[in-house]
Amino acid sequence: MSNDDIQDRGMKKWHGFMMPEHIGELKQAWIDSQKINMPLFDEDRIFEFEQLIRYAKDYNLYVDLSLFDDGFERKLFGYISSIDQLKKDIKVVTVEGIEIVRFDKILNVTVID
Template sequence: MHPIRDRGIIKWQSAMLLPEHIKKLKDFYQEVYKVQKPILDEQQLSELDVLVRDAMEYNTPLHFIFFEDGELIKLKGYISFIDMIGKQYRIRDFHNINHFIAFHKIIKITKE
């Protein structure tokens, strides 16, 4: 006669996390890993401006890093329009989706 083989204590540990617990853990980790928005100086802003204008003229793709809700988000694409009134870039990614990013959210722009 063979003894019953089950997962032992692992079986009970994994069942103890309810959806509410998982959500609270995710919220906790998002709060812990939030970052402060870096501040760019005038020289960095000037360099970004030159890079953006060159990319628009020659239709070259760029890598954008922008700040949103405590996170740094990466985006690759082409600048299709600069809205000076709304103070935002319209960026078309490689899936032909337009993204609108405010000037003040941009942290870094690099060529591909």
Template sequence: MDRGNIKWTAMMLPEHVAAVKQELINLEKVNKPILDEDGLAKIELLIYEAMEYNLPLEFKLLKKGYIESIIGHTHFIDYIKKEFLIKDKNDLIHNVPFQKIVDVQKV
């Protein structure tokens, strides 16, 4: 039996639970990696090659501290707005600013 033993129950206030959940979310966030000139040149060459031969690419983007992927074809490069127009498999056009791109890979 439990006579003489103290039973402890975990008790947390809702504010503490929310703070712990937010801290766990913040741990998953990443900083934008710094790309050197060689890395940027490889990405640029890969994008031009994919546009030439109409190949799909996987674009890894940094959005609000998380890395997201878009798989699609480079539809247009807008040098004035400094963004790519990427057409995905559902024919949706995504406007992707140059500075949000972390990596580009062949699919």
């Protein structure tokens, strides 16, 4: 009998040693390792974001927003319906509905002409 004739179960045999709590902790550790830190922007970059947002609102143009969402980057596509300078947020009309976005959560703004 040679080694080629042996039927090995592979990794299945090791899963019996892993408790569900360990598997959950490993998954959470992997998710935490994928998170990013919120970058700090200088005044010029913030001013550029504000100009692009105003331009998109004035001409009713489609925008692609990159947002910081709990350590991850999230994309949002839509039209800007209003800008609130006091609350420092904007209302974006998307396919799903209206979403309110805070200025300090914006990573990037792209206006699609």
